[in-house]
Every structure is written in C-alpha cells, then in structure tokens.
Amino acid sequence: MDRHRTALSIIAAALILGLAWDVLLRYVPWGVNALLWTALFVAAPVVCGKRPLLFPTLSALGAAAGLMWRDADTLVLLDILLLFAFLQMLALDARGVRLRAAGITEIGTAVAVTGAQAVAGFPQLLAQDLTWKQVPNGSIRGAGVAVRGTLIALPALIVFGALLASADPELGRILRNIGLLDFQELLQHLLVIAIVTAVCAGFLRSFVLSGAMPRITRPSFLRLPAAEVTFALGLVNALFALFVALQFRYFFGAPPARLAEYARRGFFELVWVVALVVPMLLLLDWLIANESGGKGKFRLMAVVQVALVFAIAFSAYHRMALYRDEYGLTRLRLYTTAFMFWVAVLLVWLVVTVLTGHRERFAIGVLATAVAAVAILHIINPDALIVRTNLARAEAGRRPLDTRYTMSLSADAAEVILGDPRFPKELAQEYAQRMKRKTIGWRTWNVSRAQAIELAKPYPRSPAELRRR
Numbered sequence: 418m419d420r421h422r423t424a425l426s427i428i429a430a431a432l433i434l435g436l437a438w439d440v441l442l443r444y445v446p447w448g449v450n451a452l453l454w455t456a457l458f459v460a461a462p463v464v465c466g467k468r469p470l471l472f473p474t475l476s477a478l479g480a481a482a483g484l485m486w487r488d489a490d491t492l493v494l495l496d497i498l499l500l501f502a503f504l505q506m507l508a509l510d511a512r513g514v515r516l517r518a519a520g521i522t523e524i525g526t527a528v529a530v531t532g533a534q535a536v537a538g539f540p541q542l543l544a545q546d547l548t549w550k551q552v553p554n555g556s557i558r559g560a561g562v563a564v565r566g567t568l569i570a571l572p573a574l575i576v577f578g579a580l581l582a583s584a585d586p587e588l589g590r591i592l593r594n595i596g597l598l599d600f601q602e603l604l605q606h607l608l609v610i611a612i613v614t615a616v617c618a619g620f621l622r623s624f625v626l627s628g629a630m631p632r633i634t635r636p637s638f639l640r641l642p643a644a645e646v647t648f649a650l651g652l653v654n655a656l657f658a659l660f661v662a663l664q665f666r667y668f669f670g671a672p673p674a675r676l677a678e679y680a681r682r683g684f685f686e687l688v689w690v691v692a693l694v695v696p697m698l699l700l701l702d703w704l705i706a707n708e709s710g711g712k713g714k715f716r717l718m719a720v721v722q723v724a725l726v727f728a729i730a731f732s733a734y735h736r737m738a739l740y741r742d743e744y745g746l747t748r749l750r751l752y753t754t755a756f757m758f759w760v761a762v763l764l765v766w767l768v769v770t771v772l773t774g775h776r777e778r779f780a781i782g783v784l785a786t787a788v789a790a791v792a793i794l795h796i797i798n799p800d801a802l803i804v805r806t807n808l809a810r811a812e813a814g815r816r817p818l819d820t821r822y823t824m825s826l827s828a829d830a831a832e833v834i835l836g837d838p839r840f841p842k843e844l845a846q847e848y849a850q851r852m853k854r855k856t857i858g859w860r861t862w863n864v865s866r867a868q869a870i871e872l873a874k875p876y877p878r879s880p881a882e883l884r885r886r
Contacts, residue, residue, distance in 0.1 A: 420626065423466060424546035427621040430461040431539075435614030439606055441860055446493070447484045448863035451500070455481035458504060461617070465625045469507035470516060472781075476788050477503040483791065488828040488865040489800050491752055495791050505531050508620070513629025516784075518777040521699070530630050531623050538619025538627075546626060641704045643715055650701065650718045657725035664732045684740065687733035688757050694726050695763050699779070702771055716772045723764050730761055745816060746806040751799050759790045800829035808839060820844055828852060831869035835876070849876035 437457050441450035459474050480500035484493060505528045509516055512527040519527075582589030698719050705715055737754055766782040769775075804823055811818040823834070824847060834840050834848045852873040857866050 420546055421548040423625060424542055424622075426465045427542060427546075427618055427625060430464050431614045431618035431621060432610075434458060434461060434617040435610040435612075438613040439610050443609065444858065444860040446488070446861055446863070446866075447497075448857075448861040448866070449485050450860040451484040452478070452481040455500065455504070458617070459507065461621060462507065462624050465621055467511065467625045469624075470510055472516060472784075473503040473506035473509070476784070477507070479788065479792065483795050485862070486864050487795050487798070488863060488869075489748075490827065491748060492791075492794060492799070492829075495794070499788065499791060502528070508624040511624050511627060511629070517781050519780055520777060521780045521783065524780055526633075527630060531620065534623035534627055535616050535620035538622040539615040542618055542622045542626075546622065639704060641701075643705050643712055646701055646705045647715045647718050650715065650722060654718065654722050654725060657722065657729060661725055661728040661732070664728070684733050684736045685753065687729055687736070688753055688760075691726055691730045691733065691757055691764075692760050694722065695760060695767060698722070698767060699771065702776065719772055720768060723768055726764060727761065730757055733757060741806075742810075742815070745810055745819065746803045747822065748799060748803065751803060752794075755790065755794060759786060762786050762790075798829050798832075800826045801833045804830045804833040804840075805837075808833070808837070812839065818844075824848055824851070828855070828863075828865045828869035831865070831872050835869070835872040846876055849873035 434454070434457060437454050441454050444450060455477055459469055459477060462469050477500055480496045480503065483496040484500075487493070487496075506516075506524070508531045509519070509524065509527050512530060514523055514527045516524070701715070702719070705712060734754065734757070737750060741750060763783060763786065766786070767779060770778045770782065804826065807818055807823070810816060818841070823830075824844065826834075831848070831852060834845055835852070849872075852869040853876075855866055855870060857863070857870060
C-alpha cells in the first residue's frame with residue numbers, strides 16, 4: 418500500500434474514531450462505552466496496515482473493562498490513567514522500542530514523542546502524505562458541493578425542524594439527539610469530532626508512517642565515581658538502620674501512649690520513604706561509572722538498603738494496622754497501603770533485575786505489576802471491603818460505624834450495604850434512595866451501578882414506609 422492510500426485509510430479511521438467518541442464517550446460516567454471505543458482504537462492501526470503490540474493492547478482493553486466493572490472514583494481514575502498510558506504505548510514498536518528490553522526513560526521518551534506527533538501529525542498528513550493530484554477532481558468538487566449545500570440548507574433545517582418537532586414529539590426527540598434543534602450544541606459536536614479526529618489521525622500517522630526515534634547517548638558528565646556513590650549510599654543506610662533499631666521496641670512491645678499521632682503521622686511519611694528509594698536506586702545505578710569492582714560494592718550496599726527499606730515498610734504497615742484497628746478503614750488508608758505493597762514488589766524486582774545487571778528488564782516489570790495491582794484492587798472491591806471491615810468492628814463494640822463516610826461510598830459498596838442483613842436498615846434505606854437516583858443507559862452501563870440499582874429496587878421509597886414494614 419502506497420503512502421497516499423495509507424494516508425486516506427488513516428483519515429477514514431480517524432474520522433470513525435472521532436464520530437464514535439461523540440456518539441459514545443460524551444456520555445458519563447464511562448462504562449461499556451469506554452470499552453467499545455477502546456476496541457475501535459486498537460483496531461484502527463490494523464486497518465491502516467500496522468499491528469500494535471500485544472501487551473499494551475490487552476492492558477488498554479483491560480483498563481477499559483475496569484471502567485465497565487467498578488464505580489469507585491479512585492479505581493476509575495486508575496483505569497483512565499492506565500488506559501491512556503497504554504494507548505500511547507501501542508506505537509512503541511514504531512518508535513524502535515522493544516518493550517521487553519526498554520528502560521523507563523526510553524519508554525517515557527517514546528510516549529512523549531508519540532504524543533507530540535499525535536498533536537502535530539494531522540497537518541503533516543494533509544500537506545505531506547496525501548498526494549492531491551491522485552485525488553479525483555470530481556470527488557473534491559462533490560465534497561465541496563455537499564459542504565456548501567449543507568451550510569445553505571442549515572437555517573431552513575433548523576427552522577422547519579423546530580416547527581415539525583413541535584408537531585411530532587418523536588421527531589423532536591430524534592432531531593435533538595443529532596443536535597439539529599440546538600445550533601450551539603451542533604457546533605459543540607462538530608468541534609469535538611474535529612479535535613478527536615485530528616488527534617487520532619496524528620497518532621495513527623505517528624504509528625504507521627513515522628520512523629524510529631533517534632537514540633540519545635548519555636553525556637560523559639552524567640557519571641559519578643563508584644566509590645563516592647557507594648559511600649553516600651552507606652550514609653543513607655546508616656540513617657535507615659538507626660530508624661529500624663528504634664522501631665524494634667514498638668514491633669515487639671506496647672505501642673506508644675499517643676497512638677493516633679504515632680500511627681497517622683508516621684505511616685504516610687514512611688510510605689514516602691519506601692516509594693522514593695526505588696527511583697533513587699535506579700538513578701544512582703544509572704549515574705555510577707562502570708569501574709572495575711566499583712559497581713559490585715554499590716549493588717551490595719543497595720541490597721542492604723532494600724532490606725532496611727523492607728523493615729521500614731513493615732513499620733509503616735504496623736502503624737497502619739494499629740490505626741485501622743482503632744479508627745477503622747478508609748479509602749486513603751487502604752489505597753496507600755496497597756501502593757506500599759506494590760512498591761515493595763518493585764523493590765524485589767529491582768534486586769532481581771537492576772542489581773544483577775539486567776536493568777533493561779525492570780520497566781516491563783513495573784508495567785506488568787501496575788496492571789496486576791489495579792486488577793487486584795478491582796477484584797477485592799475496596800469500597801465493599803471498607804464497609805465490611807468497619808461493620809465488623811462496630812458489631813464487635815470497637816467503634817460506632819461512621820455513617821456519613823459510609824453513605825459517601827460508591828455503588829461498589831451496594832453488595833454489603835444493601836445485601837448484608839447486618840447493616841442498619843435506616844442507613845441502607847438512605848443509600849438505596851441514592852442508588853435509585855442513578856441513571857444508566859446502554860452507553861454508561863456498568864456492572865456495579867447496574868447491581869446497585871437492582872439491589873435498591875426492593876427498598877421502600879420513604880422512612881415511613883420502612884417503619885410500616
């Protein structure tokens with residue numbers, strides 16, 4: 418297929434994606450519509466002559482499926498972040514990046530290059546890739562006639578459409594759906610379609626017609642002597658060791674008197690410590706000069722640091738366990754703990770790859786474990802777990818259920834709030850009324866929201882009716 422025909426197929430595929438975005442994704446909250454549009458997007462490069470990488474394709478489809486599954490705001494945000502990140506990674510192969518042997522910096526640079534080309538690629542597609550001499554004059558003239566004729570007829574269509582819609586409500590509904598009765602809304606639709614089409618065309622051009630990005634070699638001044646780096650890492654290890662030594666009294670003894678301050682303030686600071694160690698070790702390993710024997714000492718010192726960080730992570734988890742037992746579980750506490758566990762897995766992977774001389778394998782592990790972590794969060798259903806945990810604590814007489822917080826949880830919690838007979842009926846009634854106010858169409862269909870609406874149906878519409886029952 419020549420460049421001109423490829424450019425035509427790219428424009429056609431991008432236009433379909435733009436129209437599909439307007440038809441599907443302008444309806445929120447996203448549900449099955451996100452999965453349908455993502456399936457169209459990952460199929461578009463195949464139509465244009467290129468096959469995307471399997472791992473980013475499956476990960477993007479999985480993230481879109483997550484939007485169709487859960488309703489919690491944090492999970493939705495994670496799904497959207499993963500979705501757009503992996504959609505950009507579909508073009509890694511076109512940038513000359515081998516995902517299984519690419520570093521984080523290389524992947525990030527490739528994604529940034531693809532994003533820039535997606536924004537700037539549409540004008541290049543029209544100006545450079547299309548051979549206008551090969552486009553039949555009759556087609557251009559016919560398209561011009563259609564556009565000018567539509568603009569001439571538009572005022573009449575709007576006026577007569579409004580009159581006829583008043584005479585036939587069904588016709589009015591159809592015309593409103595296509596935006597003909599509202600000129601401003603029609604312009605908004607056209608603008609959205611144009612922007613999405615241009616961006617998708619730029620992305621597809623970057624994927625199908627652009628070449629590999631240039632390789633940038635590291636300048637010599639971005640190197641540090643191995644001895645100095647190892648000594649600096651030893652100082653950080655000494656600080657970590659001192660902290661761990663002081664924490665042993667809390668691991669095996671009684672917690673401090675000011676439990677709340679000890680658990681709440683300490684936990685998040687320690688999570689930051691655990692999270693910052695990974696990029697620090699990656700950066701130092703990248704900067705260190707490959708001197709004879711020097712890197713081996715650095716890696717030994719890094720392994721010691723990882724062991725100390727695991728002790729710090731245990732201290733953080735110990736604090737959170739104390740705080741959770743005393744005050745219950747919340748989204749922030751649960752997601753932060755999950756993030757810490759993911760970083761702990763990355764630390765192990767860092768030892769297995771980077772500190773054994775296989776740095777190029779680290780990035781794929783980061784991506785794979787991130788997908789796995791988000792998938793596990795979807796499976797355990799954090800909002801339902803929060804209610805279940807706090808309900809059990811309330812029944813055990815530990816602390817009353819925080820009703821205001823519980824009522825703020827998403828439809829994911831419906832299986833416990835509306836399905837567990839132990840849950841207070843008055844609160845379940847209030848939550849059920851909130852679920853009944855949710856509207857769900859075929860585009861925004863979502864498993865959790867549909868389940869919550871179904872579970873709310875048997876509940877009465879008023880507290881008085883509940884008391885009569």
